[in-house]
Amino acid sequence: MQVAENIRKKLGAVPHKPGVYLMRDRFGTVIYVGKARDLRKRVSQYFQPSRRLGWDLKFKALIEAIHDFDFHVVRSEPEALLLESKLIKEFHPRYNVSFRDDKRFLMLKVNLNDPIPRFTLTRLKQDDGARYFGPFPNAGALRSTLALVRRQYHLRGCRPLTPGERDYKHCLYAHLKYCTAPCIGNVTREQYLEQVNAACDFLAGQCEEMQEQLTGEMQKAAAAQEYERAAELRDLLADLKRTTRKTEKFERLPYSLPLALNAEKDLAELGEVLGLAGPPQRIEGFDISNISGTFAVASLVSFRYGRPDRANYRRFKIKTVAGQDDFASMAEVVRRRYTRVLKEAGHRIQETEVRSQGAEGESGEPV
Numbered sequence: 001m002q003v004a005e006n007i008r009k010k011l012g013a014v015p016h017k018p019g020v021y022l023m024r025d026r027f028g029t030v031i032y033v034g035k036a037r038d039l040r041k042r043v044s045q046y047f048q049p050s051r052r053l054g055w056d057l058k059f060k061a062l063i064e065a066i067h068d069f070d071f072h073v074v075r076s077e078p079e080a081l082l083l084e085s086k087l088i089k090e091f092h093p094r095y096n097v098s099f100r101d102d103k104r105f106l107m108l109k110v111n112l113n114d115p116i117p118r119f120t121l122t123r124l125k126q127d128d129g130a131r132y133f134g135p136f137p138n139a140g141a142l143r144s145t146l147a148l149v150r151r152q153y154h155l156r157g158c159r160p161l162t163p164g165e166r167d168y169k170h171c172l173y174a175h176l177k178y179c180t181a182p183c184i185g186n187v188t189r190e191q192y193l194e195q196v197n198a199a200c201d202f203l204a205g206q207c208e209e210m211q212e213q214l215t216g217e218m219q220k221a222a223a224a225q226e227y228e229r230a231a232e233l234r235d236l237l238a239d240l241k242r243t244t245r246k247t248e249k250f251e252r253l254p255y256s257l258p259l260a261l262n263a264e265k266d267l268a269e270l271g272e273v274l275g276l277a278g279p280p281q282r283i284e285g286f287d288i289s290n291i292s293g294t295f296a297v298a299s300l301v302s303f304r305y306g307r308p309d310r311a312n313y314r315r316f317k318i319k320t321v322a323g324q325d326d327f328a329s330m331a332e333v334v335r336r337r338y339t340r341v342l343k344e345a346g347h348r349i350q351e352t353e354v355r356s357q358g359a360e361g362e363s364g365e366p367v
């Protein structure tokens with residue numbers, strides 16, 4: 001197995017740090033995403049001929065398809081796990097099996113606008129005015145930390161949105177003094193909000209005092225030969241550190257990642273091939289889909305300066321075409337799209353070119 005010269009040069013620049021790597025084929029498509037505690041060691045294993053005998057058919061096919069690779073350095077292994085999951089959901093590489101479903105890591109949610117706010121676990125972040133913490137790669141550590149936060153700040157753990165006296169009668173949180181019972185007026189809503197805000201600051205990383213307290217209690221328990229209690233505090237302290245460890249936030253599309261393709265160069269070449277005066281600033285692509293001639297729809301993807309412009313992605317329902325006629329449907333969508341663009345722009349769009357790729361349709365419909 002011969003290693004390409006561009007891959008050999010890149011391998012020398014890969015650091016011995018945790019991170020994520022992306023394998024690309026000759027078209028620049030991401031075919032595999034992986035994480036590593038040591039990027040240099042992990043990525044170099046793909047290009048060692050001595051390991052070839054231990055490869056299965058799928059792994060051999062992956063190795064033969066690799067034309068280039070990229071990598072992204074992070075600060076810790078849990079951070080690499082989060083980024084790996086995000087990239088797999090973004091690119092859907094064909095050689096990845098894990099993380100390709102819609103299941104996501106757990107997050108903590110609290111809505112301060114609720115009558116009596118409470119912390120809940122969720123996997124989906126919504127634009128509902130609530131405050132979110134996470135995602136957290138270790139679900140067990142998160143649940144343990146949440147139980148600690150509820151006991152430390154006397155927060156409710158019951159499920160009703162607005163609990164009342166009937167809920168209080170059979171509420172263990174209140175009877176065990178874990179909760180200050182705002183449902184029956186033991187504290188005012190303003191006082192309870194102070195408890196919730198203190199818990200939010202704790203989850204945001206202001207937890208040094210709590211860690212010192214747990215460390216002290218663990219050492220005292222060990223000195224008193226209460227080893228089971230010391231072990232519980234040790235595990236709780238480890239879960240707390242895992243949950244409150246700061247991680248870097250990543251955008252949905254990793255624009256900071258180095259790409260195998262040169263966008264500016266490719267746009268310039270495309271402009272020359274199409275005979276344009278300069279590189280195209282915006283590229284829009286259409287596709288028609290239907291189910292046996294019914295429920296016909298069209299999708300529009302947009303690129304600006306060689307980058308996906310997701311804010312301008314569109315979906316159209318075919319209105320004037322009956323049956324399965326992709327060419328007539330394409331003509332309708334293109335007409336509707338650029339009629340609206342011209343109307344909104346208020347003037348003629350300069351150098352707009354619409355091209356259709358494929359064979360001529362039976363209907364002879366111009367696109």
